Amino acid sequence: ENIFDRSRMAPKTPIKNEPIDLSKQKGCTPERNPITPVKIIDRPQPDPWTPTANLKMLVSAASPDMRDREKKKELFRPIENSEQSDTPDSLQYDIVDDTTVDEFEKQRPSRKQKSLGLLCQKFLARYPNYPLSTEKTTISLDEVASVLGVERRRIYDIVNVLESLHLVSRVAKNQYCWHGRHNLSQTLKMLQEAGELQYGELMTFQHKEQDLEYKFGERKRETIPHSQDRPLLDFSEPDCSSASANSRKDKSLRIMSQKFVMLFLVSKTKIVTLDIAAKILIEETQDTVDHSKFKTKVRRLYDIANVLTSLGLIKKVHVTEERGRKPAFKWIGPVEFSGKTDELRGHSPTSDSLPGTERGACAQHQICASGKQRFTRHTSFNGAQPCEGTRTKVSSEPNSPHQERQDEYCSKMINLAAVCRQKIEEDTRNSSITSPFSLLPVPGDPDFCVNPLPQAVFPVVQAEVPSLSLPIDVSSQAPHPSMPATSKTENGKATLVPNQPFLCFPSSSLFMLCGGLQENNLSETLPTAGDKGNRSAEAQAAVPPAVCQKRSSHKCTSPSSPADDEEPAAKKQTMEQSDLPLSLVVPKKPFESPKAESTPGNGCPSAVHLETYRLDLASPAAPESASKESLDCQEQEKRSQNTDPDEPPLGNEHTSKENANQPFQPQYLYVQPTTGLSSFNLLFSANQAPGAISLASNQLPSLSVPCVMVPSAALASFPLVCSPSFTSPLSPVPDSSFSAAASMNFSMSSLASTTPVFISTTAMVTPSVSSVPSVDLQQPAHPALHLSPVLTRSCSAVKLDSPVCVGHPVTLLKLQQPSSTPLTPKSIRPAHHEAFFKTPGSLGDPVAWKKNEGNQTRNASSVQRRLEISGTSPD
DNA sequence: CACTCCCGCCAATTA
DNA sequence: TAATTGGCGGGAGTG
Numbered sequence: 001e002n003i004f005d006r007s008r009m010a011p012k013t014p015i016k017n018e019p020i021d022l023s024k025q026k027g028c029t030p031e032r033n034p035i036t037p038v039k040i041i042d043r044p045q046p047d048p049w050t051p052t053a054n055l056k057m058l059v060s061a062a063s064p065d066m067r068d069r070e071k072k073k074e075l076f077r078p079i080e081n082s083e084q085s086d087t088p089d090s091l092q093y094d095i096v097d098d099t100t101v102d103e104f105e106k107q108r109p110s111r112k113q114k115s116l117g118l119l120c121q122k123f124l125a126r127y128p129n130y131p132l133s134t135e136k137t138t139i140s141l142d143e144v145a146s147v148l149g150v151e152r153r154r155i156y157d158i159v160n161v162l163e164s165l166h167l168v169s170r171v172a173k174n175q176y177c178w179h180g181r182h183n184l185s186q187t188l189k190m191l192q193e194a195g196e197l198q199y200g201e202l203m204t205f206q207h208k209e210q211d212l213e214y215k216f217g218e219r220k221r222e223t224i225p226h227s228q229d230r231p232l233l234d235f236s237e238p239d240c241s242s243a244s245a246n247s248r249k250d251k252s253l254r255i256m257s258q259k260f261v262m263l264f265l266v267s268k269t270k271i272v273t274l275d276i277a278a279k280i281l282i283e284e285t286q287d288t289v290d291h292s293k294f295k296t297k298v299r300r301l302y303d304i305a306n307v308l309t310s311l312g313l314i315k316k317v318h319v320t321e322e323r324g325r326k327p328a329f330k331w332i333g334p335v336e337f338s339g340k341t342d343e344l345r346g347h348s349p350t351s352d353s354l355p356g357t358e359r360g361a362c363a364q365h366q367i368c369a370s371g372k373q374r375f376t377r378h379t380s381f382n383g384a385q386p387c388e389g390t391r392t393k394v395s396s397e398p399n400s401p402h403q404e405r406q407d408e409y410c411s412k413m414i415n416l417a418a419v420c421r422q423k424i425e426e427d428t429r430n431s432s433i434t435s436p437f438s439l440l441p442v443p444g445d446p447d448f449c450v451n452p453l454p455q456a457v458f459p460v461v462q463a464e465v466p467s468l469s470l471p472i473d474v475s476s477q478a479p480h481p482s483m484p485a486t487s488k489t490e491n492g493k494a495t496l497v498p499n500q501p502f503l504c505f506p507s508s509s510l511f512m513l514c515g516g517l518q519e520n521n522l523s524e525t526l527p528t529a530g531d532k533g534n535r536s537a538e539a540q541a542a543v544p545p546a547v548c549q550k551r552s553s554h555k556c557t558s559p560s561s562p563a564d565d566e567e568p569a570a571k572k573q574t575m576e577q578s579d580l581p582l583s584l585v586v587p588k589k590p591f592e593s594p595k596a597e598s599t600p601g602n603g604c605p606s607a608v609h610l611e612t613y614r615l616d617l618a619s620p621a622a623p624e625s626a627s628k629e630s631l632d633c634q635e636q637e638k639r640s641q642n643t644d645p646d647e648p649p650l651g652n653e654h655t656s657k658e659n660a661n662q663p664f665q666p667q668y669l670y671v672q673p674t675t676g677l678s679s680f681n682l683l684f685s686a687n688q689a690p691g692a693i694s695l696a697s698n699q700l701p702s703l704s705v706p707c708v709m710v711p712s713a714a715l716a717s718f719p720l721v722c723s724p725s726f727t728s729p730l731s732p733v734p735d736s737s738f739s740a741a742a743s744m745n746f747s748m749s750s751l752a753s754t755t756p757v758f759i760s761t762t763a764m765v766t767p768s769v770s771s772v773p774s775v776d777l778q779q780p781a782h783p784a785l786h787l788s789p790v791l792t793r794s795c796s797a798v799k800l801d802s803p804v805c806v807g808h809p810v811t812l813l814k815l816q817q818p819s820s821t822p823l824t825p826k827s828i829r830p831a832h833h834e835a836f837f838k839t840p841g842s843l844g845d846p847v848a849w850k851k852n853e854g855n856q857t858r859n860a861s862s863v864q865r866r867l868e869i870s871g872t873s874p875d
Numbered sequence: 876c877a878c879t880c881c882c883g884c885c886a887a888t889t890a
Numbered sequence: 891t892a893a894t895t896g897g898c899g900g901g902a903g904t905g
Contacts, residue, residue, distance in 0.1 A: 111903050114881065141894090153883070156896060173890075173894070253896075274878095296898060302880050327878070 114150075116303055120158045120310035122148050127178045137178035138171060157253065161307040164257035185334055188265060195262030256281055256297075257304045264314065264331035273319050273328035274301055305329050 112118070123144065131137055141159070145152045159176055162168045166187045168176045259281050263272045278297040308314045313333035318325045 111879085111881070116880075151883080152894085153896075154881085156894090160896075292899080298878095299880065299899075300897085302878090306880080324877095 115306060116154065116157055117306035117310050119148060119150055119154055120307045123155070123158050124310060127180065129181045131178060131180040131182075133182075139168065139176040139178050141174045141176065157303050158307055160253040161257045161304050162311075164254040165261070165311070167311075188261065188334060191258055191262045192265035195259075195266040198262065198266075253300060253304065256300055257308075260301060260304055261308070261313070264329070264333075265335070267331070270331040270335070271317060271319060271328050272331075273326045274298055274305075275326060277301055 126144070126147075127137055127139070139159075141152055141155050145155045148155070159168060159170075163170060163176070166179060166183045167181060168178050171177045260272070260277055263277055263280060264270055275294075275298070278294055278301055281301070282293060282297055305314060305316070308329075309316065311333075313331065314329040315332050317328050317330045319328040320326070
């Protein structure tokens with residue numbers, strides 16, 4: 001009988017760990033198998049393993065003895081134990097054949113082997129850290145539990161923590177969706193922000209823990225009231241729920257996990273002792289903290305800590321105090337997220353610091369189809385919304401998967417920006433104050449000033465970003481000065497392809513994109529909004545966070561996307577975080593640009609940035625890509641630049657030089673979608689012959705001009721950059737985006753009417769720094785806006801010199817929001833950014849900054865109109 | 876003995 | 891009502 005039962009049970013019964021692994025491979029895990037070192041060793045059986053098989057074997061083998069022992073426990077348990085003997089042993093014990101009791105005992109997996117941490121590792125091993133966006137991995141709790149040979153309860157412990165970090169999300173009843181670490185940095189950033197709100201002050205004093213404790217206590221009291229809801233913005237939902245039904249959710253392991261992580265992120269030392277954490281987390285009744293409660297909390301913290309440890313986010317340490325040594329954990333995960341973005345939603349910069357990131361993976365996460373079924377459960381960081389009255393649902397809404405994604409992008413962009421800034425700042429410091437740039441008139445925008453991010457640590461992009469082109473938009477910094485130039489451009493010259501009927505250049509929306517090319521050097525994307533981007537232009541040089549790049553490249557499409565690349569870490573600079581996203585393109589650059597970096601200190605000459613930006617762009621040019629044409633273009637550009645009165649000499653010089661050196665990358669024009677095309681973005685190659693771009697030609701046979709359509713959504717997040725000429729047809733990257741484009745059907749007719757198009761090989765804008773432009777910018781309201789609502793939201797035009805093209809200034813627009821998703825005003829709003837970036841010294845006034853942004857936005861539209869495309873298209 | 880934290884009871888939630 | 895989730899704390903393993 002027993003046997004029989006067992007057999008039945010078997011399925012359920014957890015298989016031992018070891019065996020499990022094996023089985024697991026075959027089993028469920030969708031993606032990659034765990035790397036795990038599972039040992040195969042043990043099994044006596046040669047057979048193919050399946051979980052069940054193992055069980056059976058075990059059962060048979062174990063038989064009598066085992067049973068007995070186990071009987072006491074439940075069937076399952078015993079079984080496991082017995083099994084373990086087999087498997088676990090592998091680890092520790094060799095396989096001992098005998099079933100002798102003693103042996104058995106020994107075999108019994110030690111406690112460690114059963115630890116939650118180990119279990120978690122096994123769990124994690126089953127899924128890729130950075131799953132491809134396309135694949136959605138679902139996790140079946142039952143399955144996992146059986147595979148890993150543990151009871152479900154344990155799986156819940158793991159999943160709950162992972163869910164709190166958004167590594168997984170619950171899809172349905174026994175099912176979770178695996179997201180991997182794509183969002184991790186964003187999530188952490190959010191937690192950090194939330195943590196600062198809640199615990200910030202406290203942590204400041206961390207050193208003195210005791211003090212802290214007291215403070216915490218007090219704090220708690222204080223904050224709680226309002227915080228109640230708040231505290232967890234991050235947890236928003238949970239909070240809400242908690243508020244409402246305080247019962248379970250409040251205490252939820254998820255929330256505790258988030259709070260625990262917040263403590264680390266807020267802590268300066270990055271070390272949190274368990275007791276403090278427990279006290280803090282007990283929140284509510286802190287006063288009464290009864291011992292038992294405390295103990296319970298600590299137990300939970302251990303559970304959480306084990307999972308976090310498995311994730312490589314923390315490690316155990318000991319803090320010795322007067323009293324003695326206390327258990328504590330140290331944060332060893334990414335810390336940088338730059339910042340402090342205010343924006344609730346999201347933009348966190350994330351640089352994935354994780355080295356391990358897989359290149360292929362796109363940032364995108366998958367969205368679980370089911371969405372949030374349980375609102376309460378989701379822990380979302382919606383932000384600050386007060387959940388109180390409302391309950392979870394409300395809060396949850398905001399988090400549409402979409403938004404989240406976008407947010408991510410934004411955040412990444414932001415990170416880049418931040419990095420860039422930082423870098424810039426550094427450079428600035430290094431460089432004499434009077435960098436050439438300094439000369440440039442600064443619009444007075446504080447905006448331009450770069451702030452160094454204190455902590456930003458950006459890991460180099462590393463492999464992750466393989467190909468992308470970075471959005472250059474950032475570079476757009478130049479903006480204001482360029483205004484005049486811009487105006488010129490406006491006029492329009494957009495040359496069109498004569499043949500093309502539908503091309504128009506209207507005001508609104510043309511952009512040129514430069515494709516960066518292969519160089520790996522730098523690709524950067526600009527983060528956010530164009531303006532900001534401007535500043536950060538340099539940043540572009542810097543390496544964008546891998547993530548960003550990836551995304552950008554992938555999504556965006558930039559044909560130009562270069563091949564891959566790694567970016568030099570050094571380069572990174574921080575950009576602003578604006579919400580916006582934007583641009584596309586990107587050339588990659590060579591590092592060299594350091595010079596560019598040098599900016600006048602705080603001064604903030606945006607112009608400078610621009611220049612630098614150019615340089616960067618130029619430099620990167622991939623030799624390959626550089627084609628004759630490109631060269632020509634460059635030259636022309638240079639000339640033009642030189643000629644331009646407006647441009648500041650310095651910038652020009654730099655640019656020219658670099659340009660000369662660099663080859664160019666393919667450039668594309670980006671057309672904003674206007675009303676008609678709201679959903680599409682067109683990219684045209686400026687210089688190329690129609691055929692050049694594979695996609696374009698293929699997809700749009702009818703058109704003579706090569707162009708690529710990209711869903712606006714894809715582009716939305718990127719800043720646009722223009723570059724005048726470009727030669728190389730490379731578009732290694734484009735794939736995804738293109739493909740997307742391809743999929744879309746579009747009829748020319750539709751396009752023709754509404755869209756403006758653009759074209760030109762080079763856009764000429766004078767890079768001049770003159771203040772005038774700025775004025776102009778401001779003036780115009782949003783002319784463009786009406787055209788494309790989406791775009792309108794945030795557009796700031798920035799001028800740049802085209803990086804590629806040597807001298808040409810380019811205007812950039814920055815779109816804040818992705819078209820597809822409606823943004824809330826908040827999100828759009830740039831205002832907060834300052835805070836993030838601003839560093840004490842370097843940044844100008846935040847206020848000013850904001851102002852600028854606003855101005856820019858307006859300007860952008862105006863700019864667009866004005867934007868003139870000087871270059872003639874070869875076509 | 877102090878740390879850790881496994882284990883699984885059993886209540887809250889869901890289906 | 892049954893199943894799923896998950897809070898909770900006893901108490902065992904470790905050092």
